[in-house]
Amino acid sequence: MGYKHDGHAVEVSATKTHRGWKPGLRIDGEDRSFAATGRFQFKFFPEEEEALIYADACAEWIINNRLN
Numbered sequence: 795m796g797y798k799h800d801g802h803a804v805e806v807s808a809t810k811t812h813r814g815w816k817p818g819l820r821i822d823g824e825d826r827s828f829a830a831t832g833r834f835q836f837k838f839f840p841e842e843e844e845a846l847i848y849a850d851a852c853a854e855w856i857i858n859n860r861l862n
Contacts, residue, residue, distance in 0.1 A: 795846065799853060802857050805820040808842045814845075815838060815839045817837065818849060819852060
């Protein structure tokens, strides 16, 4: 799912694993997924929608606190 937030291109995704749904995130084409940042790499969710909501919230936080 892709959209613009404060002028930044955001793509959130969720990948099904044996541990649950793992959120993924790209901002302006750069991988900001939780495995790439290390900060959230062990976060898994039982439902895909929860993983997408979490990735979206993280995108907002990264853009507001790190990029702007």
